[in-house]
Amino acid sequence: MNAHHPHLPDGTGGPDPSGPARAEDRPARLSVGVVGAGRVGPALAAALRLAGHRPVAASGVSDASRRRAAELLPGVPLVDPAEVLARSELVLLTVPDDALPDLVSGLARTGAVRPGQLLVHTSGRFGVSVLEPALRAGALPLALHPVMTFTGTSVDVQRLAGCAFGVTAPEELRLAAEALVIEMGGEPEWVAEQARPLYHAALAIGANHLVTLVNQSMDLLRATGVQAPDRMLGPLLGAALDNGLRSGDAALTGPVARGDAGTVAAHIAELRRSAPETVAGYLAMARATADRALAHGLLKAEPAEALLDVLAASGSEGGGPGGKGERKGPGGESEGPGSDGDVGGEADT
Numbered sequence: 001m002n003a004h005h006p007h008l009p010d011g012t013g014g015p016d017p018s019g020p021a022r023a024e025d026r027p028a029r030l031s032v033g034v035v036g037a038g039r040v041g042p043a044l045a046a047a048l049r050l051a052g053h054r055p056v057a058a059s060g061v062s063d064a065s066r067r068r069a070a071e072l073l074p075g076v077p078l079v080d081p082a083e084v085l086a087r088s089e090l091v092l093l094t095v096p097d098d099a100l101p102d103l104v105s106g107l108a109r110t111g112a113v114r115p116g117q118l119l120v121h122t123s124g125r126f127g128v129s130v131l132e133p134a135l136r137a138g139a140l141p142l143a144l145h146p147v148m149t150f151t152g153t154s155v156d157v158q159r160l161a162g163c164a165f166g167v168t169a170p171e172e173l174r175l176a177a178e179a180l181v182i183e184m185g186g187e188p189e190w191v192a193e194q195a196r197p198l199y200h201a202a203l204a205i206g207a208n209h210l211v212t213l214v215n216q217s218m219d220l221l222r223a224t225g226v227q228a229p230d231r232m233l234g235p236l237l238g239a240a241l242d243n244g245l246r247s248g249d250a251a252l253t254g255p256v257a258r259g260d261a262g263t264v265a266a267h268i269a270e271l272r273r274s275a276p277e278t279v280a281g282y283l284a285m286a287r288a289t290a291d292r293a294l295a296h297g298l299l300k301a302e303p304a305e306a307l308l309d310v311l312a313a314s315g316s317e318g319g320g321p322g323g324k325g326e327r328k329g330p331g332g333e334s335e336g337p338g339s340d341g342d343v344g345g346e347a348d349t
Contacts, residue, residue, distance in 0.1 A: 035103070
């Protein structure tokens with residue numbers, strides 16, 4: 001494979017800071033197809049259209065897919081996946097993670113994949129190894145994962161400006177991958193093949209679980225009679241996010257980071273009474289927060305002991321985290337058998 005394949009964009013694909021790019025300065029324009037007109041594919045194809053590429057075909061069967069394609073890719077026909085590949089030099093495979101391996105195998109097995117065809121998937125979980133059947137058929141594999149949640153509307157195209165993309169590609173296609181991401185308005189961030197599952201888990205913890213936490217908090221505020229919990233939480237959560245991104249663990253605040261065991265115990269007792277479904281999550285996050293505050297030196301040994309006792313006792317009462325798991329002392333040493341469970345997830349992109 002060659003990074004300067006005649007149909008591939010090269011490193012000149014980014015915008016020229018000195019002014020609008022001339023047609024002769026642009027990399028080769030590609031015909032673009034989308035397999036899976038969900039929330040992601042049409043937005044990326046629309047962004048590529050703005051960069052001068054030509055969306056020519058898409059596949060989608062649901063009414064929602066058809067509406068998205070009509071809004072974001074007007075005039076682009078909806079055809080079956082094999083026909084999308086037949087018409088396109090660059091194919092975006094934007095299907096759910098679990099459907100991707102079978103889709104790639106099926107397209108390769110039926111001869112739909114052509115030598116020299118750029119095949120791009122947008123899954124966070126997979127690198128390029130999932131495209132191996134298509135690679136054997138001569139395709140050029142890229143994994144370009146936009147680190148953003150999508151609405152399925154035109155606002156997504158605007159949000160791609162400055163959006164990071166987790167990129168995995170063969171070394172000889174590195175320039176092509178970077179050029180495509182930059183043309184969509186994004187910023188390429190290289191992720192090794194073997195690191196993709198951990199990379200994706202990190203994004204799920206940060207984005208998907210954040211939405212759950214925010215909505216749990218809003219539900220609890222509504223239960224107290226607060227009329228506009230979103231308005232109350234907006235400035236607080238915005239400041240917490242900004243501080244966390246800027247300062248890391250130094251931004252930790254609140255009763256757990258301070259070691260206010262009595263306050264934490266009162267929280268848990270009230271949650272058990274009013275919203276028992278939130279207790280396990282509270283305990284898990286409180287324990288994780290305590291561990292980080294200890295490691296960063298914010299939480300001192302004496303208050304940490306009392307706090308960890310409250311969390312361990314509460315976990316044991318409810319059968320949640322801390323009941324039978326490993327307990328660490330103020331210095332991080334293990335104080336009992338067992339291990340804490342893992343929490344996983346999947347980024348909604």
